[in-house]
Amino acid sequence: MSEAIIEAVAVEKSYPQPDGTRIQVVGTTNLAVETGKIVALLGPSGCGKSTLLRILTGLSQPSSGTLLWHGKPLDGQAPNVAIVFQSFALFPWLTVIQNVEAPLEAKGVPEVERRKRALRALDTVGLDGFETAYPKELSGGMKQRVGFARALVVEPEVLFMDEPFSALDVLTAENLRNELLELWLSKKMPTSAIFIVTHNIEEAVMLADRVMVLGRNPARVRSDFNVRLKHPRDRKSARFVELVDYIYKVMTEPDTEHTLPDAETTAEIILPTGGLAKDTFKKQEAPIRTARYQMLPHARVGGIAGLLELLRDRGGREDLFRLSEELVMDVEDLLPILEAGVLLGFALLKEGDVQITPKGIEFADADIQRRKVLFREAALEHITILKQIDSILKRKADHSINDEFFHDILDEHFAEDEVQRQFETALNWGRYAEIFDYDREKNLLIQTEPPPTPDAPVTTAAP
Amino acid sequence: MKKSISPRGFSAYRLWTQLPRLEISFLPDLLMFAAAMALFYGVLEVGRAWFGPFTPEVEISHSLWALPAYAGYSLLRIAIAYILSLAFTLVYGYIAAYNPKAERFMIPLLDVLQSIPVLSFLPGVMLAMVALFPGRQLGVEAGAILLIFTGQVWNMAFSFYASLKSIPKDMREAATIYRFSWWQRFVEMELPFAAIGLVWNSMMSVAGGWFFLMACEMFVLGSRDFRLPGLGSYLQTAASAGDTRSILWGIATMVAVIVLLDQLVWRPVIAWAEKFKVEQVESTDTPRSWVLNLFRHSPGLQRIRNRTVQPLREKLILFFARERKTDEVTQASPWKLWLTRALAVALLAGMGYAIVRVAMLLSGLHKADLQEAGLGLLATFFRVNLALLLGALWTIPVGVAIGFNPRMARIAQPLAQIAASVPATALFPVVLLLLIRVGGGLGLGSIALLLLGTQWYILFNVIAGAIAIPTDLKECCSVFRLEGIERWKKLILPGIFPYLVTGLVTASGGAWNASIVAEYFHFKGHIYTTTGLGATISQATDNGNFDLLLAATILMAATVVTVNRLVWRRLYALAETRYRLES
DSSP states (O other), X not given: OOOEEEEEEEEEEEEEOTTSOEEEEEEEEEEEEETTOEEEEEOOTTSSHHHHHHHHHTSSOOSEEEEEETTEEOOSSOTTEEEEOTTOOOXXXXXXXXXXXXXXXXXXXXXXXXXXXXXXXXXXXXXXXXXXXXXXXXXXXXXXXXXXXXXXXXXXXXXXEESTTTTSOHHHHHHHHHHHHHHHHTTOSSOSEEEEEESOHHHHHHHOSEEEEXXXXXXXXXXXXXXXXXXXXXXXXXXXXXXXXXXXXXXXXXXXXXXXXXXXXXXXXXXXXXXXXXXXXXXXXXXXXXXOOOOOOOOOHHHHHHHHHHHHHTTSEEEHHHHHHHHTOOHHHHHXXXXXXXXXXXXXXXXXXXXXXXXXXXXXHSOHHHHHHHHHHHHHHHOHHHHHHHHHHHHSTTSEEETHHHHHHHHTTSOHHHHHHHHHHHHHHHHHTTSEXXXXXXXXXXXXXXXXXXXXXXXXXXX | OGXXXXXXXXXXXXXXXXXXXXXXXXXXXXXXXXXXXXXXXXXXXXHHHHTSBOOSBOOOOOOGGGHHHHHHHHHHHHHHHHHHXXXXXXXXXXXXXXXXXXXXXXXXXXXXXXXSOHHHHHHHHHHHHHHHSTTBHHHHHHHHHHHHHHHHHHHHHHHHXXXXXXXXHHHHHHHHHXXXXXXXXXXXXXXXXXXXXXXXXXXXXXXXXXXXXXXXXXXXXXXXXXXXXXXXXXXXXXXXXXXXXXXXXXXXXXXXXXXXXXXXXXXXXXXXXXXXXXXXXXXXXXXOOHHHHHHHHOHHHHXXXXXXXXXXXXXXXXXXXXXXXXXXXXXXXXXXHHHHHXXXXXXXXXXXXXXXXXXXXXXXXXXXXXXXXXXXXXXXXXXXXXXXXXXXXXXXXXXXXXXXXXXXXXXXXHHHHHHHHSOHXXXXXXXXXXXXXXXXXXXXXXXXXXXXXXXXXXHHHHHHHHHHSOHHHHHHXXXXXXXXXXXXXXXXXXXXXXXXXXXXXXXXXXXXXXXXHHSEEEETTEEEEOSSHHHHHHHHHHHTOXXXXXXXHHHHHHHHHHHIIIIIHHHHHHXXXXXXXXX
């Protein structure tokens, strides 16, 4: 086993709340970045993977646990790392070459030497000829090349990448990804390890020597394995597809155990699915689990309906990987919709497949009014916060309540910006289901008349 | 040059062909050289005047020949005040943005300071400065400059603070991960990010400087009469004497200076600041400036830049980069902590003492004075809001008409800009002349004066708002035949609402501040005055009644801050949420 450059031992991150409690965004996590490896951290959006990256670079301090740099504890910033940002984070008022030179200026490298090294870095990423351009004159792909050049010019021991290809279109991303891999494999990169955060499963399997799948709320490792596939990897090959499928299963059904049929040639499991060794994990998590509030996936009703219609037309069952390929949707975008469908009882997840339930078929077949009724029924049966809102509105004399109340409930369970997202999703669903209306100026939830259930023109529910 | 003397002798045609090249390469350098000479002469003259003995009552000449020199003096005062403002802005904004403890009281303090009218600072500032430089003209000059400073600085400081606060997280992280020294962070990230906001606020501040120039250059303080040579005092002297010809010449000079300033300073700066825009794609319509092009094409200037600015920049960057490396080892020393604590205690003690003194002063006030101030507050409040209402009434239809008609906008906007750039105070004498002829008193006249100073803010914002209403919404209204009042109610008023609020807020602040010059005026040897808080403040300054001045100032600041909190901030919030046009 190669030497670890950065090692995170039992790091955690939590934010104190005004009421004295703490909200955990990153659960106890062990992580290592080793020499000569590309490590990919995979996870759904908002799961805390960027926070983890910032802990590893020393930009953000863990609430507990230690960070080791070559085996020695590190407090403060890691000495020699670089980050490639999703948003590029270039300085728009500096030219391309000035942007690349800036980290060298910070190191106190004199002008002539600086220029030489910057030009070399630009040459590596194929940007010669653009030295005096300003970032706004460049396309997204070109901007990210500047981002890479700026990172490589400091010859970082570990190159961190925070969703580096997410802001680019599919083709540009593919192109840049391949070039990066080629540089890495031909050892033209002055860096000894790469740590990439991504929500794109294929990207992770394409690039990484080691993949860690992160679960959400709080973030913790669900699965951790070494990828044994040889470069260049063929995304159509059976083993590639198998591995992608496996990761889909881990991400969608985190609590069941999944196995890889051909583990020896595809991937070596370090940490089995279900997170840490099962019994210890259960013991630790159980008390918190029961107390945990239901988390809504951020899906729009229109998206859920679209997915159900598609499933119905496909005969009711579809492979997740194929679905995402066909819809050209990242797991990032697809997963919340799936989760919402499952939560509402309209769909089921089985073995990396998604299957529509009878209720789901009924919903997909219904007309606009009937759909509202079905959605309302499902929501009031399965969605905790909507149940709570409904019962309170019914009991109150004026049939309205300030949203502060629900913010307070959510505040106990989620971090600040997540509270806002949870509330927005609940609003979206509740308004669609006509459980309540919302007056944004007065911050008031108001009960609406329920849709006319029995007399509604019901289309004949197809089996 | 050698080449033009050819063996074949002089030829007009050859000269003609040489001319464009001459123009491109040498003209900028010649101009720069001339400018440098002029600057040198100016510094000499100013030095002689300022370090000369104290002459409190300079005779202000009526002669037209005095005008260029006076304009120069005024310009210099405004420029120095501006440089001071910029320095203050950078320090104050930086501390407020990065020290959460300091931020908690520095920002509300800024809010209060902003609402104190310039003239209220006058006695304190002036007496302190004269005491600091006894027997020299410098004292009075420094006082006037500081007064102009108090009228310019606050909005700049706030803009810088707000910019620092809104630097994107990723950009900050990039600077941290690549270990920028504080200096590099400052010159490569913070200053450029704040540049555009600073430029626009600088323009507003300098315009404010012109507005209060008359008040700052010539005033009576108790028994002492202070006069400084300058455009402001020229205009005021001419007004006191009722010399219409001089007034008009004075105004013309001021407009000329302002237009020149716009062409030679602000346009180039705006065009240059374009590169600091944080945008993903290059915009097609970018501001241009011939002066900036001249600067950029001057090889001499380029050479000077390469020999001075470049190496200096390099030295500083490297110096601070190395400095930081040694800095990392040393920890924050305990004596620093104790020093800050001691400083904080001293500050608090000072504040406590000041509050006690103020309370004692105020308790010693006469009842009649307080009554006058209270009545004045009501009158001024009424006047300010009436001026706003009148301003809105004419600017909304006109502004919308201009904004909806691109051809008209192209013609009207520059005209309106020139009209707005004339400081209203300079026009006061002319307006007063008319009013006196008509027979109205200053009671109504001051409303006209307030209007003169503040309507432009509303007009510009309404035009901008009308232009920003998307075409598809306008077309939608046409399709559904929404016309007349309905169209105003459904489309135009909601569409311009955020802009209108911005305009009204600025106008309201400006009107309160302007009331001190609009309600009390020396003209043709008379003092024209009307009931109002502004008049109370001006009069108290004139009579050296500092207790009343303090009371009236506190009253005005409190009112402005309260109105801001209760009315404008809420309307802002509404504009931000409900009336925002999202793309």
